[in-house]
Amino acid sequence: MIIEIDNVELYFKNKAILNGVYLKAETGKITGILGSNGCGKSCLLNIAFGNLRAKYSLIRVDNAPILKPLYQTKLVSYLPQHHFIPDRIRLKTAFKLFNVDWDAFINTFEMLTPFKTFYFNKLSGGERRLIEIYLILKCPRKIVFLDEPFSHIAPLYIEKIKTLIEEEKHKKVIIVTDHMYQHIISISDTIYLLKNGCTKRIDNIKELEDYKYLSISTLH
Numbered sequence: 544m545i546i547e548i549d550n551v552e553l554y555f556k557n558k559a560i561l562n563g564v565y566l567k568a569e570t571g572k573i574t575g576i577l578g579s580n581g582c583g584k585s586c587l588l589n590i591a592f593g594n595l596r597a598k599y600s601l602i603r604v605d606n607a608p609i610l611k612p613l614y615q616t617k618l619v620s621y622l623p624q625h626h627f628i629p630d631r632i633r634l635k636t637a638f639k640l641f642n643v644d645w646d647a648f649i650n651t652f653e654m655l656t657p658f659k660t661f662y663f664n665k666l667s668g669g670e671r672r673l674i675e676i677y678l679i680l681k682c683p684r685k686i687v688f689l690d691e692p693f694s695h696i697a698p699l700y701i702e703k704i705k706t707l708i709e710e711e712k713h714k715k716v717i718i719v720t721d722h723m724y725q726h727i728i729s730i731s732d733t734i735y736l737l738k739n740g741c742t743k744r745i746d747n748i749k750e751l752e753d754y755k756y757l758s759i760s761t762l763h
């Protein structure tokens with residue numbers, strides 16, 4: 544499967560946020576988006592998901608234009624930056640709703656075993672985030688958008704999440720953005736830098752310094 548996000552123009556009042564975006568992502572490859580604070584990464588994912596309307600935008604899946612919000616097609620799952628599972632849902636219920644296997648989860652994250660019947664508001668922020676990431680990644684959708692999956696997560700768990708993303712990419716289109724650029728660089732097959740409202744495909748990571756996303760000599 545291939546998804547293309549094309550020709551996006553987004554304004555808030557008269558301020559242009561996005562004005563020249565093209566991004567292509569496909570099954571088997573992880574697509575990373577990098578960019579500084581406020582450059583429009585979350586807006587772009589929201590536009591692609593279908594819950595933010597841009598002045599113009601064109602979403603194609605396997606060359607066919609998607610004329611309704613992508614979330615209505617049941618093709619996509621989306622991890623927003625904020626917690627999205629309500630406080631008063633038990634973990635086991637959430638796994639059922641997302642059609643995700645609890646036992647497989649526990650195999651990877653054994654330490655969360657006791658929480659099966661807990662409500663979400665009994666978890667720490669990081670535990671809650673971890674479960675949200677897992678559900679979005681593992682639920683049976685062909686396209687996955689991940690907005691900052693590594694923030695607030697402990698290093699060992701980040702490594703586990705990276706492994707899961709790399710496993711899932713063989714059957715899913717995965718688009719991921721995060722400020723932890725080393726992790727994005729290490730897992731991505733394709734990287735786009737979002738700057739001045741436009742996407743630039745990065746073929747050599749040194750360009751991240753040339754475009755002043757990173758300061759000179761950050762990458763050795």
Ligand SMILES: Nc1ncnc2c1ncn2[C@@H]1O[C@H](COP(=O)(O)OP(=O)(O)OP(=O)(O)O)[C@@H](O)[C@H]1O
Pocket residue numbers: 555560578579580581582583584585586587
């Ligand atoms: N509803 C809104 N009304 C007005 N401006 C908005 C709105 N939502 C976002 N913006 C502005 O659009 C710009 C892009 O926001 P966005 O959240 O997409 O940035 P981002 O690249 O995800 O940033 P960060 O990495 O800091 O999360 C920001 O300048 C933000 O202030």
